[in-house]
Amino acid sequence: DAKTTQPPSMDCAEGRAANLPCNHSTISGNEYVYWYRQIHSQGPQYIIHGLKNNETNEMASLIITEDRKSSTLILPHATLRDTAVYYCIVGYKAGNQFYFGTGTSLTVIP
Amino acid sequence: DAGVIQSPRHEVTEMGQEVTLRCKPISGHNSLFWYRQTMMRGLELLIYFNNNVPIDDSGMPEDRFSAKMPNASFSTLKIQPSEPRDSAVYFCASSFTGPLGYGYTFGSGTRLTVV
Numbered sequence: 001d002a003k004t005t006q007p008p009s010m011d012c013a014e015g016r017a018a019n020l021p022c023n024h025s026t027i028s029g030n031e032y033v034y035w036y037r038q039i040h041s042q043g044p045q046y047i048i049h050g051l052k053n054n055e056t057n058e059m060a061s062l063i064i065t066e067d068r069k070s071s072t073l074i075l076p077h078a079t080l081r082d083t084a085v086y087y088c089i090v091g092y093k094a095g096n097q098f099y100f101g102t103g104t105s106l107t108v109i110p
Numbered sequence: 111d112a113g114v115i116q117s118p119r120h121e122v123t124e125m126g127q128e129v130t131l132r133c134k135p136i137s138g139h140n141s142l143f144w145y146r147q148t149m150m151r152g153l154e155l156l157i158y159f160n161n162n163v164p165i166d167d168s169g170m171p172e173d174r175f176s177a178k179m180p181n182a183s184f185s186t187l188k189i190q191p192s193e194p195r196d197s198a199v200y201f202c203a204s205s206f207t208g209p210l211g212y213g214y215t216f217g218s219g220t221r222l223t224v225v
Contacts, residue, residue, distance in 0.1 A: 034213055043114075043201050043216030044153070087153075097166065098214065100145075100153035 003027070004088045009105040012082075018075040020104050022088030025069040032093050033064060035073045036100075037084040044087065044100070047073065078108045114217035116202050122223045128190040131220045134183055135204030143214065144177055144187050145201040153201070159185065160207060192224045 005023040012018040024033065034049040048055055048062045050071075055062045061074040075082055087103040115134040123129050135142050143158040157167040159179045167177070174193070179185040189196055199221050203214040 036213070041199075041219075043203070043219050044214070046213040046215065049213060097155070097158060098143075099155055102152055 003090050003099075004101050006086075006088055006101065006104045008102065009107070011107050011109055012075075012078045014080060014108050014110050015077055018078040018082065018106060018108070020073040020075075020086050020088075020106065021070065022073070023070045024088070024090045027068050027090050030092060031090045033062065033068075033071050034089045034091060034098065035060070035062065036087045036089065037082075038087070038103070039081075039084040047086075078106075080108050080110065082106065083108045114202055114204050114215050116200075116217035116220050118220060119218065120221045120223075122225065123192055125193055125224055126191045127224075128188065129192045129196075129222060129224075131187040131189075131200050131202075131222070133185045133187070133202030133204075133217060135185070135202070136215055137183065139204035139206050139215075140182070141205045141207040142179060142185050143203040143205075144185070145203065145216075146198045147201060147219075148198045156187070189222075192222075194224045197222055197224050 003026055032049050032051050035047040036044040038044040048057055048060050050062045050064055064071045085103040085105050087100050089098050091098050117132045141160050144156040145153050146156055147153045156169045157177045158165055162179045177187045199219045201216050201219045203216045205214045
C-alpha cells in the first residue's frame with residue numbers, strides 16, 4: 001500500500017524550476033525515497049532515489065528533510081517534455097517491492 | 111540493452127478467451143514485477159518474482175489470473191477466462207534487487223481490451 005501523500009496536480013512555467021513535494025511521515029529508517037514519472041501511455045521511468053542525503057543526477061535533484069518525513073523533487077529547468085505524472089514511493093532497496101500511489105500530475109505551461 | 115520487452119503491445123480479445131502477456135526482463139536483473147494500470151485504480155502490483163520464484167502474489171485479483179517465470183529471461187501473465195473488467199494496461203518491470211539495486215525499469219506495456 002502506498003505510504004506517501006502528494007498533491008494531485010501542479011503547473012509550472014516552462015524554463016522555471018518545478019518543485020514537487022511528497023509527504024512520507026511513516027517512513028522507516030531503512031526505507032529509501034524513490035521518484036518515478038510516467039509520461040502519457042508509457043511505462044513509468046525511474047528518476048532518482050535517496051536515503052537521507054540530498055541527491056542530484058542529470059534529471060533532477062532530491063531534497064529530503066532532516067527528519068525524513070518529507071521530500072521534494074526538483075526539476076531545475078522544466079520543459080514541455082517534463083509534463084507527466086510523478087510518483088513518490090518509499091521502499092526497501094533490498095526488497096524493491098513498490099506500491100505506487102496516485103502521484104502528482106505536472107503540467108509544464110509554455 | 112533493449113530494456114524490458116513486452117508483447118504484444120496491444121491485444122483485443124473477446125470475453126471468455128484466454129489471454130497471455132509476455133515479458134522479457136533486462137539481462138542480469140533478478141526481480142520481475144507485473145503491474146496493472148487503470149484509470150480507476152491506478153498502478154496496482156499484481157505479483158513479483160525474485161530469482162524466478164514467485165514471492166508475493168497477493169495482488170492477483172482472482173484465480174483467473176496466473177503468472178509464471180520459467181527462467182530468468184521470460185515471464186508470462188495469463189488470464190483465463192478473460193472478462194471486460196480486465197481491460198487495462200499491463201506493465202512488466204525488472205530490477206536488480208540487492209544492495210546495489212536502485213529501482214525498476216518498466217516495459218512499454220500491453221494494452222488489453224476485452225470486449
